[in-house]
Amino acid sequence: MLDVKPRITWDPNPPRAGEAPSKRVEIQDLTAWYGEKLAIQGVSLSIEPNRVTAIIGPSGCGKSTLIRCVNRMHEVVPGARVSGRVLLEGEDIYAPGVDPAAVRRRIGMVFQKANPFPTMSIFENVAAGVRLNGLAGRRELPAIVEKSLRQAALWEEVRDKLNQPGTALSGGQQQRLCIARALAVEPEVLLMDEPASALDPAATLRIEELMQELKRSYTIVVVTHNMQQAARVSDFTAFMLAGEDRVGRLVEFGETNRLFTNPQDKRTEDYITGRFG
Amino acid sequence: MATTRSTFDRRLAELKDDVLILGSMVDKAIGRSIDALKRRDLNESEIIISDDMKINRKRFDIEEKCLLLLATQQPMASDLRVIAAAMHIITDLERMADHAEGIAKINLMLGDEPPIKPLVDIPIMADKAREMLRRSLDLFVARDAEGSKALASEDDQVDALYDRVYRDLLEIMIRDPSTITRATYLLWVAHNLERIADRVTNICERVVFMVTGRMEETNVSKY
Numbered sequence: 237m238l239d240v241k242p243r244i245t246w247d248p249n250p251p252r253a254g255e256a257p258s259k260r261v262e263i264q265d266l267t268a269w270y271g272e273k274l275a276i277q278g279v280s281l282s283i284e285p286n287r288v289t290a291i292i293g294p295s296g297c298g299k300s301t302l303i304r305c306v307n308r309m310h311e312v313v314p315g316a317r318v319s320g321r322v323l324l325e326g327e328d329i330y331a332p333g334v335d336p337a338a339v340r341r342r343i344g345m346v347f348q349k350a351n352p353f354p355t356m357s358i359f360e361n362v363a364a365g366v367r368l369n370g371l372a373g374r375r376e377l378p379a380i381v382e383k384s385l386r387q388a389a390l391w392e393e394v395r396d397k398l399n400q401p402g403t404a405l406s407g408g409q410q411q412r413l414c415i416a417r418a419l420a421v422e423p424e425v426l427l428m429d430e431p432a433s434a435l436d437p438a439a440t441l442r443i444e445e446l447m448q449e450l451k452r453s454y455t456i457v458v459v460t461h462n463m464q465q466a467a468r469v470s471d472f473t474a475f476m477l478a479g480e481d482r483v484g485r486l487v488e489f490g491e492t493n494r495l496f497t498n499p500q501d502k503r504t505e506d507y508i509t510g511r512f513g
Numbered sequence: 514m515a516t517t518r519s520t521f522d523r524r525l526a527e528l529k530d531d532v533l534i535l536g537s538m539v540d541k542a543i544g545r546s547i548d549a550l551k552r553r554d555l556n557e558s559e560i561i562i563s564d565d566m567k568i569n570r571k572r573f574d575i576e577e578k579c580l581l582l583l584a585t586q587q588p589m590a591s592d593l594r595v596i597a598a599a600m601h602i603i604t605d606l607e608r609m610a611d612h613a614e615g616i617a618k619i620n621l622m623l624g625d626e627p628p629i630k631p632l633v634d635i636p637i638m639a640d641k642a643r644e645m646l647r648r649s650l651d652l653f654v655a656r657d658a659e660g661s662k663a664l665a666s667e668d669d670q671v672d673a674l675y676d677r678v679y680r681d682l683l684e685i686m687i688r689d690p691s692t693i694t695r696a697t698y699l700l701w702v703a704h705n706l707e708r709i710a711d712r713v714t715n716i717c718e719r720v721v722f723m724v725t726g727r728m729e730e731t732n733v734s735k736y
Binding site for chain 2 (some may be wrong): 464470499504505508511512
């Protein structure tokens with residue numbers, strides 16, 4: 237019998253020549269608690285470099301908890317703790333002696349609600365992380381700010397008003413400003429927690445196009461409750477579900493094209509076809 | 514019992530019903546065309562030819578419903594595969610009806626010419642092809658991949674019958690060259706029936722794809 241697999245093998249967005257390939261993230265048997273409450277358990281998956289990995293699942297399945305563990309944001313919550321390993325190109329970010337702030341610079345994050353620093357201008361917003369980490373001198377900042385705003389597809393819209401407050405921008409622009417801010421410190425991985433859920437359809441699609449552009453240079457992980465978005469933007473998808481014990485676990489992980497046309501697990505099938513229990 | 518997608522589930526059920534209705538129209542067209550050929554009923558053949566438009570319209574009607582479901586319901590996974598399978602199956606059904614129409618046209622071309630032999634194997638081929646068609650659609654509704662693979666292999670029986678018809682008609686043509694035109698027409702009838710059975714194997718492949726998510730050739734014929 238001929239087995240013709242309907243797979244797309246041509247990658248329309250290969251990494252650019254000369255760009256440093258971004259890093260692989262390995263999550264190994266990750267378990268997280270909020271105090272005594274177990275939130276997620278035993279999650280293992282491999283995040284491919286220069287690709288977009290989506291994490292989907294119903295509310296309360298632990299997807300936001302998961303990505304906050306990836307850049308050590310989870311432990312900021314009092315009483316929160318983690319077991320297991322998260323390897324950034326082989327280095328365990330939870331190894332003793334690792335500085336969480338350094339991890340958060342290498343693994344940047346963009347949040348659901350755009351949060352530009354309210355008292356700062358557009359320029360200052362983008363430069364903030366660079367200044368804070370002492371990554372560049374004053375003279376280098378304009379070039380870094382421009383590069384970051386270009387990468388975030390915002391430069392042309394703000395080049396003549398860099399001194400205006402970041403909060404004066406539209407919702408979609410503010411989100412791209414936050415992306416520029418995250419990119420300014422030259423992370424290797426970019427985590428995005430529902431980056432477009434507060435945006436209108438046009439702004440959402442711009443963010444999605446931006447993800448396709450950014451994956452040439454970065455490893456992208458996006459948490460989304462919008463399945464069609466996950467199907468549109470991602471190369472790989474992880475489906476999480478909380479059991480009756482309300483503990484989130486990974487149910488299925490695979491290539492997006494395959495997972496959305498022929499999922500292996502019935503729970504995945506039920507979720508993505510909208511047959512909720 | 515209401516599910517979280519009752520409306521969509523209802524539309525999918527209606528889609529399956531529509532495919533069955535189209536299949537029934539095609540099955541009847543095949544039966545009528547062979548019947549008209551046996552009885553040399555030219556009137557009936559004319560009606561079959563004009564009725565083919567109804568089948569074409571039904572096919573496009575179903576196709577439009579499929580497109581609307583794709584546009585408005587964002588189907589994923591098995592839902593998507595059902596709709597994709599339905600779109601292919603209705604194309605195969607419509608082409609089968611074209612073959613039935615072809616048989617009706619051949620009856621008109623034979624006209625008042627005396628028959629060169631009683632029809633024996635051709636009606637057997639027709640019955641087998643129709644039985645395969647009906648069973649393939651039952652398997653579509655039942656989502657039976659294994660049954661579909663097994664059914665597809667029965668196409669060999671139709672091919673064997675075609676082979677026999679071909680040899681018989683060839684012998685007749687060699688014995689009596691004045692029969693060549695009529696014998697050739699009958700050969701075309703047999704060829705149309707053989708193509709109908711081939712189209713049934715396409716339906717079987719689509720059912721397998723719908724259930725498993727994999728495209729597999731279900732019957733690589735030796736012919």
